[in-house]
Every structure is written in structure tokens, then in C-alpha cells.
Amino acid sequence: MNMKYKGEMRTITGNAAAAYGAMLCRPDVVALYPITPQTEVVEQLSRFSADGLLDAEMVEVEGENSAMNIVAAAAISGGRVFTASSSWGLAFMYDALLQTSGFRAPVVMVNVNREMPGILAVSTGQQDMIGTRDVGWIQIIAEDCQEILDLVIMAYRLAEDFDIQVPVMVNYDGFYLSYLSEGVNIPAREEVDVFLAPLKEQPERPKLVPGGPLGCGTHGIEKGFVELRYKHCAAMERAKNKFDEIDRLFGESFERSYGGQIEEYYMEDAEIALLASGSASGTVKKVIDSKRKHGLKIGLVKLRMFRPFPSERLSRAFRGKKAIGVIDRSICFGWDCGPIYMELRALSSEIGLIPMMSFIDGLANMDISIVHIERMIDSVYAASQGKPYQRVNWVILEE
Amino acid sequence: MIEVRFHGRGGQGAVTAARILSNAFVRQGKFSSSFPMFGFERRGAPVTAFMRFDENPIREKTQIYNPDCLVVLDPSQRNSPLIYDGLKPNGILILNSAKPIKEKPHKHLSRAGIVDAETIASEELGFPSPNTCILGAFAAVTGWIGLDYIFSSLEQYFSGDILERNIRSAERGFREMGVIQW
Numbered sequence: 001m002n003m004k005y006k007g008e009m010r011t012i013t014g015n016a017a018a019a020y021g022a023m024l025c026r027p028d029v030v031a032l033y034p035i036t037p038q039t040e041v042v043e044q045l046s047r048f049s050a051d052g053l054l055d056a057e058m059v060e061v062e063g064e065n066s067a068m069n070i071v072a073a074a075a076i077s078g079g080r081v082f083t084a085s086s087s088w089g090l091a092f093m094y095d096a097l098l099q100t101s102g103f104r105a106p107v108v109m110v111n112v113n114r115e116m117p118g119i120l121a122v123s124t125g126q127q128d129m130i131g132t133r134d135v136g137w138i139q140i141i142a143e144d145c146q147e148i149l150d151l152v153i154m155a156y157r158l159a160e161d162f163d164i165q166v167p168v169m170v171n172y173d174g175f176y177l178s179y180l181s182e183g184v185n186i187p188a189r190e191e192v193d194v195f196l197a198p199l200k201e202q203p204e205r206p207k208l209v210p211g212g213p214l215g216c217g218t219h220g221i222e223k224g225f226v227e228l229r230y231k232h233c234a235a236m237e238r239a240k241n242k243f244d245e246i247d248r249l250f251g252e253s254f255e256r257s258y259g260g261q262i263e264e265y266y267m268e269d270a271e272i273a274l275l276a277s278g279s280a281s282g283t284v285k286k287v288i289d290s291k292r293k294h295g296l297k298i299g300l301v302k303l304r305m306f307r308p309f310p311s312e313r314l315s316r317a318f319r320g321k322k323a324i325g326v327i328d329r330s331i332c333f334g335w336d337c338g339p340i341y342m343e344l345r346a347l348s349s350e351i352g353l354i355p356m357m358s359f360i361d362g363l364a365n366m367d368i369s370i371v372h373i374e375r376m377i378d379s380v381y382a383a384s385q386g387k388p389y390q391r392v393n394w395v396i397l398e399e
Numbered sequence: 400m401i402e403v404r405f406h407g408r409g410g411q412g413a414v415t416a417a418r419i420l421s422n423a424f425v426r427q428g429k430f431s432s433s434f435p436m437f438g439f440e441r442r443g444a445p446v447t448a449f450m451r452f453d454e455n456p457i458r459e460k461t462q463i464y465n466p467d468c469l470v471v472l473d474p475s476q477r478n479s480p481l482i483y484d485g486l487k488p489n490g491i492l493i494l495n496s497a498k499p500i501k502e503k504p505h506k507h508l509s510r511a512g513i514v515d516a517e518t519i520a521s522e523e524l525g526f527p528s529p530n531t532c533i534l535g536a537f538a539a540v541t542g543w544i545g546l547d548y549i550f551s552s553l554e555q556y557f558s559g560d561i562l563e564r565n566i567r568s569a570e571r572g573f574r575e576m577g578v579i580q581w
Contacts, residue, residue, distance in 0.1 A: 009425070010555070011418070011421055011422035011425045011426075011431070011552075011555070013418070144458075144460070173460075175434070175435075175436065176434060176460050177434075177460065179414070179434045179435055180432055180433070180434040180460065181417070181418040181421045181422070181432065181433045181434065182421065182425075182430075182431065182432040182433075182457070183425040183430065183431070279460035280460070282458040282459060282460050283458065283459040283460055283461050285458050286458050286459045365436065367461050367462045368461070369461050369462070369464070370459065370461060
């Protein structure tokens, strides 16, 4: 492709970046219900619609459950769709999330990460994303406002790919990113059109049309159901390499690429490493820069794709390291550690028996601060030197 | 990197002020980011906002613990020790208040700009929203940003008559603030 990039720089919030990303992809149907800290996405898209920049059917809904049902139905009717939610809004569409992925409906949504239970916990945290990790959606995570916009565009390439046809949830931290204002390069509409054009060249997906009966969704009993499950799981496995490829193509078109399923930061010669996701990974990079100046060989793996879990690439990235720390902005009830940590532990036999430490931090709007990250790195380093270490650390409670 | 912390109350426009300022720095060719911290959106509840600018990309997404500058939109917090928490030596204060500063409020302060932003805003906007006025004072006291960049940034958030009024409010903040050196 390799065209001259014509983007426009604007200072906008993460929520506005999500709305710009959706608008540029020209959805046919948009159904949204507002919730803190996502409301601005609704406002911005409504403004785009009123200003004539977004030619979509904007459906006013009475709640999130309806929003998801509407976009799922529109998607299996052949439309491109968008919705956004957060926290208990996401919980309120839980059954619809399962139905949508069972339909293999290529819905794209953003979930602005917020604590649970939603009614009182108006603060950041990834608990909502974690609570929906087994609903059969692809889940990807952004680090900053630019990546939010870029991921929404990439999400359409992934969800609507004929070999995938699985809904995609783009996650970003509420408050720390939803309200973060920074310079964002907004691609020109025609450039996004060109990037999404290959979706039109693939075989047409099965469509619900008036008068034409179509069975869809994970229903029925026994073997038919199982076969659908098997195919859904296989599509999610295919989504891993597909996401790497889409990221590479995005880089060719827009001169920005992020590494696909994971981003590796100074991992090549790293002796110890952290695994982080979302806004915290930006802060970790800053701390690693200063630790590297003092000679500490530390690297970061930024988890960009949580579902499907990038097991092959994570195993390769961490193999041969002396100790690893995992930062979780959520908890895993029933285990004593963070959920991403728990999933990484499932790769222990591939990575090797090295110290792996769980750091639970940043719950309920608490800051994953530079001081906290320095402390995590110090303890991972000590563990790498054979010193005794605490496997699970509630960083905030240590103060 | 320079770090600025805003202290206000819901409804005063601290969040918007931080955004407008970030936008102005980006227009000036710098890297800049800002974000607020609050729970529910409520009028009157304390709001803190954080703004950074630098020559290099800003990757940390953390709150600001050691600000170079404080912008205090809420005069009732002017004597609260909490707002001065972590202030760096040679710190700068921009204060919205009708009353003068008699004693140096914190040992690390080297300069303060004070402006009666609520009165100016009432006269120019018709309601006491001190946020755009105080940005004019910020430009005058710090010298970090040209007033023109603040004007052009305002165009992204307002239009027509209300834009003109906000530009006048910022311009009066620039002209009418008083500076104290320690």
C-alpha cells in the first residue's frame, strides 16, 4: 500500500479517540447507552452524527442489554456496527455478549475499564474485562489515546475477517485513559477506507435477510452445539496470528505498529522482565528507561491481546529470563493472585521454573505510580538473585 | 518535563482548563497530556487535574506528586496544606481569588499570580466560570506558553459568541493578574 500518510493532529481524550476510530470506519448501526467513564464516546458519536460526519443509524436504547442485542442483530444482517460500555453496563449485557459471540457476529465494541461492582465502584480497574474473559470475544487492550483509535480500526479488520468472524472488545483504562487528553494523529477517512477495503473483497458472510430463514447462534443440543464451539475456539486461535498480520499492515499504511499480540520492550537482552497491560505499561517503559541507564537489564512485555491469550509469543518472550513480575489491575477470586499472572503461570513448563511474582496494583483508581513500579522491579531483581521473595504482592497495602 | 496540578471543584472547569492548556502546548509543538481525577460527576465536589508538557513523548499515565506549578481555581482551598503537597522548590502558584496573598503559603513557592477570575468571568461570560481566565494568568506568570496558542486552542472547544467571550476572559486574565515574587 505505502501511501503518503495524511493524518491530522488533534488533542483529544481517549473517549474521543475511540469515537473518531469508530466514525472513520463508517459503521451502519450504532447503539449506545451512556455510563461513566464511557459517556463521552456516546456524546462524541452523537455529535458526529448531528454534524453529518457519521452516516449510521443511531439507535436510542433503554439499556446496555438492548444495545448489544441490536448491534448483534444488525451485524448478522450484514451491517458494520459499533457500541461501547463499561463495568456494570457490560455486566448488564452479559448474556447478550455470549449470544453475540455464538452468532459469530463481527461486533466491535469498546469497553472502558472500570471496577466492579459498578454501582458504587466508580473508578478504574480491569475487573469488568476479566469478568467477561470467557464469553468468546476477542479482547484487546490499549496503552494510550493513539492506540485506542488505531485499535478500533484494527478491530474491524479482525472481527470482520472471513476466517475469524468473532466479536472484538477494545479495552482501555477508565479515568487514566478515557479522560486523558493528548495529541492524537487522526487518519484521513479515505486512508481508513483503503485499509478496510480488503474486507469487501472476501467471500460474503452468511446474512440474515427478511424472508430467508437462517439458523445461527450456539443453540441446539449435543453434537451440533459442540461443533459450533469447536469452530469458535479454532477461529479464536487463528485470531492470534491474524492480529499480528493486521498490526503489520496497519504499520505499512499509517506508519504506526505495535507488535501485534504483545509488544516487547527491551526484551532481547533482558535478564528480568515485567508483564503489564493498559496505561500502566507506558509508565513501566519510563521506569525501564531509567533503570537501563543504571545498568539493570530489564524488559517489558505489554499484553495487547488478552483473549485469545498469546501463549506462544509470551512463552518465547519470557524463556531464558531469570525472574518475572506480572502487574494486574484486577483480582482473581478463588486464586490468591492476579488473573493475568494466573494465566501466565499456565505457561510455566514452556517458560521454565523461574520466580514469577504477582503484583496487584491500581485497583479502584489507585495509581500504578513510578514509585510502585520501581519497588516491583527491585523485588523481581532480588528474586532473580536467589533471594527469598513473596509470590503475591498487594502493592497498595504495603504502604 | 514540567508538571502542573489543578485544584478546583466540579463545575469550575478545572478539567476543561487542563485540556485547553494541553492542546495549546501541542499547538506550540510540545508533547503534552492531561487528565482529571474524580469519582462521580458532581457540581461542588473536589476535582484534581494533572497536566504535563515536554520536548519528548510523555509515556507515564500517573498522577502528579511533585508539581512545578499549581493552578488553584477554588479560592476556598488556597490555604489548605493538601494542595501544596509535594510542590517542587521554585514552585509557581496561579490563584483565582478576590483577596490578596499576604503571607507566602508554602516554603517552596517562588512566585504567585493572583487574579479575580470569577469576577472577570461573570463580566465577560455572564457566569462565574474561572477556567479560561486563569489560563491567561497562567500564560502571563509562567511565560511557558504564548497567549495566542491558548486562543487558538480555545477554538477547539468553543465557537461564535461564546468563543469571543472566552478569549476576552483569558486576555483579561493575562493583563489583570498580579504577580508576587518571593
